[in-house]
Amino acid sequence: MRIVEVIADARHTKTLLGMAGFYGAEDAWCGEAGEDGRRAVRMLVDDQSRQALTDSLQDLFKADAAARIVIQPVDTVLTRDTPRRQDEALRRARAIAATREELYSEIVKGARLDTNHLVLTALSTLVAAIGLLENNVAVVIGAMVIAPLLGPNIALAFATSLGDRALVWQALRTNVAGLGLSLLLAVAIGLIWQVDFSLNELATRTDVGLAGVVLALASGAAAVLSLTSGLSSTLVGVMVAVALLPPTATIGLALGNARWDLALGALLLLAVNIVCVLLAAKLVFLFKGVRPRTWTERNRARQSMRLYLALWALLLAVLITVILLRSGTLAPLY
Template identity: 90%
Template sequence: MRIVEVIAAARHTKTLLGMARFYGATDAWCGDRGEDGRRAIRMLVDDAHRQALIDSLQDLFRTDPDARIVIQPVDTTLTRDTPRQQDEALRRAQAIAATREELYSEIVKGARLDSNHLILTVLSTLVAAIGLLEDNVAVLIGAMVIAPLLGPNIALAFATALGDRALVWQALRTNAAGLALSLLLAVVIGLIWEVDFGLAELATRTDVGLAGVVLALASGAAAVLSLTSGLSSTLVGVMVAVALLPPTATIGLALGSTRWDAALGALLLLAVNIVCVLLAAKLVFLFKGVRPRTWTERNRARQSIRLHLALWALLLSALVAIILLRAEPVIALH
């Protein structure tokens, strides 16, 4: 449930209150008319109807630059609902808890290539490299917590669901910059630090199996479910960082130590995890009904969805085939 506040010319008051009733707002109230002739109308709207209401509001104020639509969170409301009404409210809450606009506002933050993103990438790579070199799981988990790798990947899947080319390129640029910076820093560390690839944490990141595919798929799906359900993404961010940051650092350490076999294994793991995260996130966005508002945008997004789903499915099939081929000599020995 959210409060949708509309700040617009007072002449729209009757229309807005009618829209509140039509879209099943639990409550609606008006503020006083301001000196600029505008008035604030607030509507308490549940999750099931909020997206349709916001779409209609955007259509109404498409040519009005002075109108504002503000969405505010609601922690709780005190009611006298019966147990049956409470159960019905809980059922409605199972639907998507964030509108397309709320998701966009939240997701685009993670796709920004700014100083904070770069600094967090450097710090998380340093911590991850130390954790790998010292075979210290606790330090490695610390690197996963601060790694900013969740945002660009989820933004890329979200952008392709909407057919938003600008956001696609922004997400790709941020993702590439973060991975490249992490890789370069790890290579430097590998050049100046003696690396023992017999350590458990390093050896784990140089070998990929089908279990790793399942982990990455689950991580991507959980990330999007947390966003669309309005839950905290902290734990999910850790899960995705597990899939992306350690393999990247391992590739750099292996290249710096001229261990080409280890670098190839870590690269395969990283590729599998990125493709799986994107594919799983994309499928959950489709399942949750995240799509553009207008027919033209939906038509463009439909083409983007088909193209990227086919591309990621093809890449995943190729990577799984490589994994199985790499595993055949091991199976033969047994």
């Protein structure tokens, strides 16, 4: 449940209260008109109706630059409902669903390429490299948690679901910059540090099996479900489960020590994690019905959806084939 607050010209008050009733708002109230002639109308809206109401409000005020639509979270609503109604309200609260606009506001933060993103990437790479070199699993996990590399990939899947080309390029740019910076730092460390690749934390990042593919798919789906259900705190667990930073750091350390075979194995693990996250996130967004607001945008996004789903599925099939060939499970054709 959220409070949808609309700040618009006072002449829209009757229309807004009518929309609140039509979309089943639990309650609606309005304040006094200000000196600029605008009035705030607030509606207490459940999760099932909020997206439809938000879409209608955007259509109503698409030509009004002064209008504002603000969605505010609600922690607790105290009522005198019967126990049965209270149980029903609790059930709905546990199935929190975010609107398209709320998701966009949350996800776009992860695709933002700024100083904080680069600094966090550099620091997490240093922490990960130390953890790998010292075979310290706690330090490696710490690096996974602070690394900001998962956000751009989720943003990329979300952008393709909406057909938002600007966000697609922003997510790609941030992803390439983050992975590139991490790789360069790891290569520099590998050039000045003699690495023992028999250490468990390093050895496990130079090989990948089918279990790793399943883990990455499940973790990517869990990441998007945690966002769409409003349970962003579970993202910490996802960051650990499908970490992108340790394989990237391992690639750099192996390249710095001229261990091309191990670098290839770590690269395969990184590629599997990225492709699986993108494919799983894409499928969850599709299942959740995340799509653009207008018909034209939906038609354009539908085309890009098919293209990207086919692309990620093809890449995953190629990666699985490579994994099976490396493991000897699938015999080469020559």
